[in-house]
Amino acid sequence: MSTSDRPITLKDLAQRLKVSTATVSNAFNRPDQLSRALREHILAEARRLGYPGPDARARSLRTGQSRIVAVVLAETLTYSLNDAVSSELLSGVTEVLDAHGHTLLLLSGRQAGSPRQADALCHPGSASMADGFIVYGLMPGDRLINELPAQRPLVGVDFHIDARPTVHVDNEQACYAIARHALTHAPQRAAIVSLRLTVEPHTGRVSQEQDYLSADHTITRARLDGFQRALSEQGIAPDDVPVWNIDENVHAVCAPVIAEILDLPAEQRPDLLLCMSDRIALTALTLAEQRGIRVPQDLRLTGFDGIEEGQYRAPRLTTVRQNSIEKGRVAARMVLGLEPAQHQRLSTQLVLGDTCP
Amino acid sequence: MSTSDRPITLKDLAQRLKVSTATVSNAFNRPDQLSRALREHILAEARRLGYPGPDARARSLRTGQSRIVAVVLAETLTYSLNDAVSSELLSGVTEVLDAHGHTLLLLSGRQAGSPRQADALCHPGSASMADGFIVYGLMPGDRLINELPAQRPLVGVDFHIDARPTVHVDNEQACYAIARHALTHAPQRAAIVSLRLTVEPHTGRVSQEQDYLSADHTITRARLDGFQRALSEQGIAPDDVPVWNIDENVHAVCAPVIAEILDLPAEQRPDLLLCMSDRIALTALTLAEQRGIRVPQDLRLTGFDGIEEGQYRAPRLTTVRQNSIEKGRVAARMVLGLEPAQHQRLSTQLVLGDTCP
DNA sequence: CTGTTAGCGCTTTCAC
């Protein structure tokens, strides 16, 4: 019961206990610097008086460490929190942070409702709170990264940044592998359903004139290259394989595009869909079922990501499993300095489900 | 190009520009306190010299505000990030925080792998960073809440806390309503599949002897009460309706329990399953399909939550839609002081899908 | 409109 409702400080506590502030501080931070008995006495009194321990704000100013790591997401937080892949990444990050006494701050390069390109942090202020940064899926060359304190560790995930360590999978190779598998049984008409491939936002069929993002920096372009390499190898000219683009990896955006594809006249409708995400493939699967199109007999489907939802339903998705949890773990360990900060490429596995046996 | 790689400070900047620190500070924080020209000059020079703006740690110590709001989750972060309902809540929270220049810090009352009850914050240290707290789904009477700075705003979601505002839905009423709907077509054998209902962790069929959590504090118990009220009203003795309990709302935990139920001899197998979550109901739906049990002809199913995944597949889930995004918004607005901090009860909607028409 | 100054609460040398 303090007479004022001002929060109790370490100094207050020291005065009441007739010890110096250094001793109280040591009681909390450096047990070896004082007698066991005194330490326990101080901790007990602190609890009794309702002192919650050293204030994180003051401590972080003094020590220069906040024990906070920020994950900067290219997408809106709303999207990222509801997307299985981003969620897995965050799970991996938090697992490592938790284990090392750090906590997670979520930042977004993109406000809900603002244009697609993320070119500035929404709230640069609180960013300087963090001890380090994990940047997930940004467009290259963004100002965003420059707004972050340059001295602190930063790890990129799923995109390329110069002069900073990144964590990747080999998207080109993985897509080559799954397309190669799919093409062992030659399709009548293949099609590609891509994720955010064009420079200008665009959802629907892509024409030859549209500019694609460059393969060096974006995973979707690398995936397309993998698909097309496999197609060429099987003697199918990539230009003969139509590409549809989907700008946001959510059911509501996927469904109309998929519907457009499935509702093509029978002689134009693809019998193989190479999809750049499981979300897209699952949407295709659901819509195909609703139309009585049999999978895989009438339509074969491949996904990408290996999310749970695609594996515990029937038919199971044929897809590429990328371990996003592990990506998060690796990125977090690099940021915390627990492993050398260098480019890392994680492996993927081909998952042979029922949608493209 | 500073000669040292020590981060540049506001004071450094002021010295180089031959103005006082106050002026630089004002340039960033109080545009009206200096001439437009001077302000722009300062900002331009700051950018040129690589000064990223006032340090958040120092600023937060000085002002007492970090512009960070913490969400404290009862479950592990891994679970919460992958669960549709928690994700929606977080979406609602971030939407409001973003719009008001705040950021989100994620805390968990529970470490991965530690026992079920959350009784202490995993990292109390960084908690005191936050300006306010949203606590989601904790067990009552927990020490956890007492470890948070008492002076700062705190809002509870989906559970009851004394002397603090909370955001709720009326679980009892909602479950009464959906069960009542389900029972208009009298079942041969109803069963309830519950979520974390027992005091002791337990997954599987619940016997009469096991202790349930109290209805005052936990939503699962309130949901059970709602189901049972409807059953009684239809002349079915609640004790005749078996209850299975599931301790974690994920497919891997649900599946074996559901399999056990569906694999009962035909004359014992329920033809109505009242499930406490959509995750449970969706698992039941998938497993039923795999066994050739027709839904709703052979088995009717109801869920709870109204997650997307249950609505864009066929058959669509019959469920109760609770707007978790809105819960998050309301909680965030209360924490920020944008609306009066008081108990709020949000409405739910009965969603009549195909699994229990 | 601009500059001076006193801390915010804490950690950490450094003497004792």
Added chain:
DNA sequence: GTGAAAGCGCTAACAG
């Protein structure tokens, strides 16, 4: 093992 004192970088009075 313990205490006195110097700031960490910034903001908000206040005086000019």
